[in-house]
Amino acid sequence: MYALIQDDDTKSQNLAKExxxxxxxxxxxxxxxxPLLLIKQIIKRRKKPKAVILRYLNDSTSFIKSIIRFITNLVTVFLSKLLGVRLIWICHNVDKESKEYFPYLVRLRRKIVTKFSDKILVTDKLLIKHAAKILKVNEAKIDFITFGNPSINQNHNTNDLGQEIIEFIQKNNNENTLFGLSIGNPNKKVLQPFYTIDLIEKAIKFGVDLKIILGGPLSDFIKKHDMDTYKKLIDNPNVLFLDGKVKVNESYISQFIDFYWRVYDDYSVPFTVYNAAYLKKPILTMGKGFLSEMVFEYELGSILENNMSNVVNAIKNLEKDRTRSYDQFTETHNWSIGAKQLYKIIISE
Incomplete structure (x- = not known):
């Protein structure tokens, strides 16, 4: 038996292994x-796949390329139905795709895939009720999978960036100082760069010394949305701003940090949740999007009020021993469980 799955990335590779x-x-x-590979594999193997698994429905900056993606989505759906192959959609982003340049086309693609999928899989069981409401389908059509142990880079604990982070921490490591880590790619849903200065300043007012390590190819993205925020971030001595692709051994770096700092406004599961849980570090977030619900329900960290009025209590709460919560999360969120869920859906009739 075989099934076609979109993208050859860490997530699909780990699911395949399990x-x-x-x-x-x-x-x-x-x-x-x-569509071409579907036909090619059927001819080569002389049998149909059990399923075609779609994932991200991201857009292109080119209108022509967006039209082509729309057409190939249509053809994929049509071929699946014509050949009697199960169509499964792993809906990584429930409310919106990460990249939308021609929103009407993306919405149309999502509607078509939603309507004709045999099953829609979200990336956490807590997302099922949200997906039913947002996608306007019966909950019976929705199930979930999980991810698992992150493939944490083990080869960069002594590179320049790793050393820069460690030196920043050692230089500022006073008795009451807490260090937050926030490394990732820019995206409309990623909000923590725009709240970092506010967090630091609110904490200072209450005598709490926070240092934030903010990394990723962020400069152009932040400048485009808020030049004032960009200037404050690069000028603030409490922020280590690492612009560009940041590759460090997170497992090694985690021993020097106190928490992960992440804020999203969408309904998706950031892989930071897995990094934090497997490395046993709390997440500091805000009451926005689905991440705050995960942090609350699985007891993985602290949630700031949107005006940060509870900053002292939220930061103090980061010190709580969450070993049991991390263990429970990793026991119920791993590649083996994700693979079993996906297998169950693939072979369902």
Whole structure:
């Protein structure tokens, strides 16, 4: 048995490793290849796949390329229905795609895939009720999968960036200082860069010394949205601003930090949740989007009020021993469980 799955990335690779009963044929590169590869694999193997698994429905900056993606999505749906192959959509982003340049086309693609999918899978069981409401489908059509132990880079604990982080921490490591880590790619849903200065300043008013390590290719993104915030971030001595791709051994760095700092306004599961839980570090977030619900329900950290009026209590709460919560999370959120869930859906009739 085999199934086609969109994207040959860490997530699909780990799910495939944990699912030996069925081969996950990973479509590397452009999603536009899916219809051709579907036909090619059927001819080559002389049998149909059990399922075609779609994932991200991201847009392109080019209108022509967006039209092509729309058409290939249509063809994929049509072929799946014509051939009697199960169509499964892993809906990583419940309310919106990460990249939307032509929103009407993206909404139309999402509506078509929602309507014709045999099953929609969200990336946490807590998202099921939100997906039913947002996608306007019956909860019976929705199930969930999980991810698991992050593939944490083990080769960069002594590189320049790793050393810069450690030196920043050692230089500022006073008795009451707390260090937060926030490394990731820019995106409209990623809000913590725009709240970092406010967090630091509110904490200072109450005598709390916070240092934030903010890393990723963020400069152009922040400048485009708020030049004043960018200037404050690079000028603030409490912020280590690392612009560009940041590759460090997070497992090694985690021993020097106190918490992860993340704020999202969408309904998706950031991989930071897995990093934090597996490395046993709390998450500091705000009452926005789905991340705050995960942090609350699974007891993975602290939630700031949107006006940060509870900053002292939220930061103090980071010191709580959450070992049991981290263990429970990793026991119920791992690649094996995700693979079993996906396998169950693939072979369902």
């Amino acid at each position: 699912m030996p009963e069925i081969e996950l044929y990973r479509v590397n590169g452009s999603t536009n290849k899916i």
